[in-house]
Amino acid sequence: MASAGSSANAGAAARFWEHFQEQSGQIRAAVGAHRDARAQLRALDDAVREALIYLPPYDQKQLAAAMDQLRLLLRQSSASSVRNAGFKFRSATTAKPAAAAAAATKDDEGVPEPPASGSSPAGRSLCFSGLSGRWIAADAADEAQPTDCELRDIRSCVVDLRAAAGSLRALNCHGVEDSVVVCGALAGSATIRRSAGCVVALGAHQLRFEDSHNVDVLVHCTSHPVIERSTAMRFAPYPPALSGAQPDAGAQPSMHAQVHDFNWLRRQQSPNWSQAAAAPAHLQPLWALLDDPRQPLDEALALLPGSASVASTDGAS
Structure with a gap:
């Protein structure tokens, strides 16, 4: 059925x-x-x-x-x-x-061009694939040239797309695990499939998670976020302390606390997601680490949901 x-x-x-x-x-x-x-x-x-x-x-x-x-x-x-x-x-x-x-x-002039790669029918594409244990920082992009970004098979990485946020219109992720993904405000949608043990911070008009587990989602979303076949999803507002392209909270309110779980048809709250008024306290050091020129990968990954340090903090609280 x-x-x-x-x-x-x-x-x-x-x-x-x-x-x-x-x-x-x-x-x-x-x-x-x-x-x-x-x-x-x-x-x-x-x-x-x-x-x-x-x-x-x-x-x-x-x-x-x-x-x-x-x-x-x-x-x-x-x-x-x-x-x-x-x-x-x-x-x-x-x-x-x-x-x-x-x-x-x-x-x-004016005829939309197909992408060099990726799934979107127009514009250029930015793709990171098959990477592990890396600090990935996108270069600044021309805001006049819309860009789609794809992350595929990423493990234990920090992916910082804030420099390209002005041109990003869509983000597609497949198989991102134990990683930090930050991309500021998107012009369009974000679709994230098969993610686990991640921190994701972004602004988008549409957001969808599929087959994902144990993710901290810090988002300004102007429509209902959607989850499907996903569990232990924690939603909170986009952190104001995070530098870079900030979602315009004054233009349209965020609906991050009004998630639609397509696999939960009862009237009661879905057990697959929760929401908080602010990002978890243990993530506060992450915002400074993202701006650290040393790119301290191990320190950033230690703040992920599945890390030993976070587990011990949760156990002590």
Whole structure:
């Protein structure tokens, strides 16, 4: 029997497919009528990106392929328009090929580009994979170029993405264990699968955990966080003492204390998550460690939920 969460996701995915088919049809019609469809394509690209949080992997691949076809169609139309314009408006002086190429480049501006890697259909991707015992710090990124970040198979690491927070629109994590992940305010969503024994601090419009256990989640989330097949999840507000890109608490209130557990259908509080008014006291030293130029990995990892020092502190309280 499918869970309520799975049914809700399936319904949302079906509705989005209908929306996508309608919009892609309009874009194709606009291209066929030689109308500028770049704005429509950008809007559809944004809609696809926002839907990734609930779309299954197969649908994501299908949508990525469909978006690639639309981009190609738009580029071919732009190139054709440039060639036709060259013949139609040619003066006595023959246009140089370089001029036509420059015009084609200008016509291509504004067409969303697919990622170099990762699951998001547009923008560039930042990926860290197969790392253990490392202090990972993202470089500063151009805020005008949206970036998706993927963390895959990360063990006993500190991942500090705050320098790139201004450009980050989505975070996707798969198999992150015994690690600290900090990324400040995202422009979009965060999806975290198969995480355990971690501290995660971020701001996002949407947040989803799947198959995760024993995680301290310090978050400013403007929608209901979602957990599925997850246990011992502890939610608290994003720590104001943490430097870097801070979520704008004044713009939209956080709903970190209103978690939806898709595997708990009773009216009573789910036993799989809890909430606190502030980050756990034992994590307070972590904020200073994250700004320490020495990058003290062992000291930071000693504050994780499953560490011996934290266990002894909990036992003494």
